[in-house]
Amino acid sequence: MGLSNLEKYSYNARDVIFIEIVHNDKTRKPIIFHPVYTYPIFGEEEKITGYKDITINLKFSCHDLQMYLKIQYTDKVDEKKRISNENIEELFQKFLPKTIMTNYLIFTSHLNNIHLFVPPGSKISSYEANDSVFEVFMGSTIDPNIKKIIDNLQIFSLFFIEAASYIDIEDLKWNIFLLYERRKSVNDNDYYHFIGYSTVYSYYWYSRESFDNIRTRIAQFIILPPFQKQGHGGKFYDALYVYLLSDPRVQEITVEDPSEEFEYLRDKQDIIRLKSSGIFDNKEFKAPVQYSWILKTQKKYKISLNQFIRCMEIVLLEKLNMENEKEYKEYRLQIKQRIYKKNFENLNQYNKGEILKKLEETYKSIEEDYFRVLKSMKTHRYEQNDFKLENKKIYI
Numbered sequence: 570m571g572l573s574n575l576e577k578y579s580y581n582a583r584d585v586i587f588i589e590i591v592h593n594d595k596t597r598k599p600i601i602f603h604p605v606y607t608y609p610i611f612g613e614e615e616k617i618t619g620y621k622d623i624t625i626n627l628k629f630s631c632h633d634l635q636m637y638l639k640i641q642y643t644d645k646v647d648e649k650k651r652i653s654n655e656n657i658e659e660l661f662q663k664f665l666p667k668t669i670m671t672n673y674l675i676f677t678s679h680l681n682n683i684h685l686f687v688p689p690g691s692k693i694s695s696y697e698a699n700d701s702v703f704e705v706f707m708g709s710t711i712d713p714n715i716k717k718i719i720d721n722l723q724i725f726s727l728f729f730i731e732a733a734s735y736i737d738i739e740d741l742k743w744n745i746f747l748l749y750e751r752r753k754s755v756n757d758n759d760y761y762h763f764i765g766y767s768t769v770y771s772y773y774w775y776s777r778e779s780f781d782n783i784r785t786r787i788a789q790f791i792i793l794p795p796f797q798k799q800g801h802g803g804k805f806y807d808a809l810y811v812y813l814l815s816d817p818r819v820q821e822i823t824v825e826d827p828s829e830e831f832e833y834l835r836d837k838q839d840i841i842r843l844k845s846s847g848i849f850d851n852k853e854f855k856a857p858v859q860y861s862w863i864l865k866t867q868k869k870y871k872i873s874l875n876q877f878i879r880c881m882e883i884v885l886l887e888k889l890n891m892e893n894e895k896e897y898k899e900y901r902l903q904i905k906q907r908i909y910k911k912n913f914e915n916l917n918q919y920n921k922g923e924i925l926k927k928l929e930e931t932y933k934s935i936e937e938d939y940f941r942v943l944k945s946m947k948t949h950r951y952e953q954n955d956f957k958l959e960n961k962k963i964y965i
Contacts, residue, residue, distance in 0.1 A: 578646055579618040582607035585625055588728070590793070592631040592762065593680045594754045602794045604728035610664055619646040620657060627724075630679055631762045632686040634721035636669045637676040638662070664727065666720040684758035688749050689714035694808035698800060703764065705808040706747045710738050719745055722766060726789050731828065733789065742771045746812075748792070748805045764801060765792035767809055774820045784821045785813055790831055806838050814871055823873045836942045839872060839880050846870070849884050856885055856899040878907070883939045905932055 583603050590600040607615045617623055621644040628637040640658055662669065670676045690708025697703070708715035716738045726733040736743055748764040767790040774782035787809070792802050813819045827835060843849065848866055858881065867877035882904060891897050905928045909916060916924050 578621050578644075579616050580620075580623055582611045582615045582617050585617060585623050587624060587626050589626065589628045590631050590763065590795075591628045591637075591676075591680065592683065592760070593677075594752065594760070596754070597752075600795045605794075606728060606731060609727045609733075610661065617657065621645065623657070625657075625661065628676065629721070629763070630676075630683070632683045632688075632760060634718060634763060635676070635679050636665060636721060637673060638665065638669050638671055639673070664724055666723075668717075668720070683760045684754065686761055688747050688761055689718060690745070690747065693746075693812045696804050696808075698804070702751045703801065703804070704749050704751055704761075705805065705812075706749065707812060708745060708747075710741050710743045710745075715745060718747070719743075719768075722763075725766075725791055725793070729791050729794070730789055732826075736768055736770075736788065744769045744771065746805070746809050748801065763793070764796050765790075765805060767791070767805070769809070769813070770825075776820070779818075781818050782820050783818050784823060785819050787822070787824045802834050803838050806834060807842070810838070810842070819871060820868075821873055822871050824876075833942060833945055835876070836880065836883065837946050839876065840883060840942075840946070843870065843872075843880055844884065849881075849888070854885075855888070855896060856903040858885070858903065882935075883942055886936070886939050887943055901932055904935060905929075908932065908935075 583605070586604050586607065588602050588604065611617060620642040623640070623642040626637075626639040626641070628639075629635070638661070640661070670679075688704070688706040689712055690706040692704055693707045694705040695702060710716055710719070719736065719738050723735045726735065746767045746769065748766065749761040750764055752760055752762050754760055768788045770786045770788055771783040772786065774784045776782045790802075790806070792805065810822060813822050824831070824835060863878060863881065864874075867874050870877065872880070885900055885903075889896055889900055908928055908931050909924075916927065919927065
C-alpha cells in the first residue's frame with residue numbers, strides 16, 4: 570500500500586473519539602462530545618493512521634466514571650506498512666485505568682445501581698440552577714474511593730487542558746473537588762451525574778507561628794463541555810475558594826498556569842467577591858493605593874499578591890472618571906510604577922525616553938485587558954471602542 574492509500578486511512582483523532590456520559594435514565598438524551606486536545610496520546614499532528622473508518626467510543630458511567638472502551642474500524646494496514654507500528658488499542662489503553670471495561674453488557678449492568686451511589690469525600694456546598702440541585706464534594710488521595718475516581722477522570726485533563734499531565738494519586742498532598750448534579754429519574758429515585766472537577770495541591774508555608782500552614786495551588790479545573798456556558802464554572806470556583814478561605818491552615822490560594830478562559834473566570838469571581846466584601850466602597854478608594862493596605866487586604870482574602878493587585882486595578886478602572894485628568898494620571902502612574910519595579914533590571918538598559926515608551930506600551934496593553942474583563946462582566950460605563958486613548962493627552 571502506497572503513501573497515498575495510507576492517507577485515506579488517516580483521521581483527525583479529535584473527530585473520531587466520541588466521549589459519552591452514560592446513565593440509565595431514558596427520559597434524558599445521551600451526552601456525547603469530542604476532546605479538544607489529543608496530542609498527548611497521538612502526537613503533535615493528532616492523527617490516527619493505518620485504520621479505515623475508525624471510531625473510538627469512550628463511555629463513562631455518569632456517577633463513578635467507570636469506563637468502557639470500544640474501538641471499531643473496517644480495515645487496517647499491515648503492521649509493517651503502518652506509519653505508526655503501535656497497536657491502537659495498546660496505545661490508547663496506556664492512558665486509561667486498569668479497571669476499564671470492554672464488555673458492554675457488564676458495563677451497562679454497572680449502571681443498574683446508580684441511585685445507590687454517593688460521591689466520595691465530604692459535601693461542602695450546593696446551589697440550585699436550571700431547576701436542578703448541584704453539589705460540591707471534596708476529598709483527598711488518602712481516601713481509596715477518591716483515588717479510584719481520580720484514576721477514572723484523569724483522561725479529561727489531557728483532553729481539555731493544554732499541556733496537562735496526570736497527577737500522582739499516591740501523593741497525599743492532592744485534594745480534589747467534584748461537582749455533581751443531583752437528578753431525579755423516571756421512577757423518582759435520585760442519582761448523581763458528574764459535571765466537573767478541580768484538583769488542588771497543598772504546599773508547606775513557612776511560618777514561625779505554625780508548622781501546619783499551607784499554600785494551595787489550583788492545578789486543574791474542568792467543567793465538561795456539555796455543561797459549559799451555564800454558570801457552573803463560577804459557582805464551582807466560588808465553592809472551592811470559600812472552602813479554602815475558611816481553612817485556617819491555608820495562607821494563600823494560587824493557580825497553576827491558568828488558561829485565558831480560566832483567568833477571566835477567576836478575575837470575574839474574585840472581583841465580585843472582593844466588591845461584595847465592601848473593601849472598595851470607601852470614597853477615598855482611588856489611586857494611588859497604599860502598598861501597606863494592599864498587603865494587609867491581600868493576606869486577609871488569601872488571594873495571591875499579583876491576582877489581588879490585578880483585581881484592585883480593574884476595580885479602580887471601573888470607578889475611574891477617565892475625563893478627570895488628575896485621577897487618570899494617578900491611575901496610570903500607579904500601574905507604571907508597579908511595572909517599572911517589576912522589570913527594573915531589564916528596563917535600566919534603556920535610556921529614559923525608551924523606558925517611558927515601553928512603560929506606556931505596557932500600560933496600554935494592561936488597560937485594554939482590564940477593559941475586556943469589565944466588558945465581560947458588563948459593569949463598566951465605557952465600551953472599549955467608545956473611549957479612544959489617542960484622543961486623550963497622555964501623562965507620563
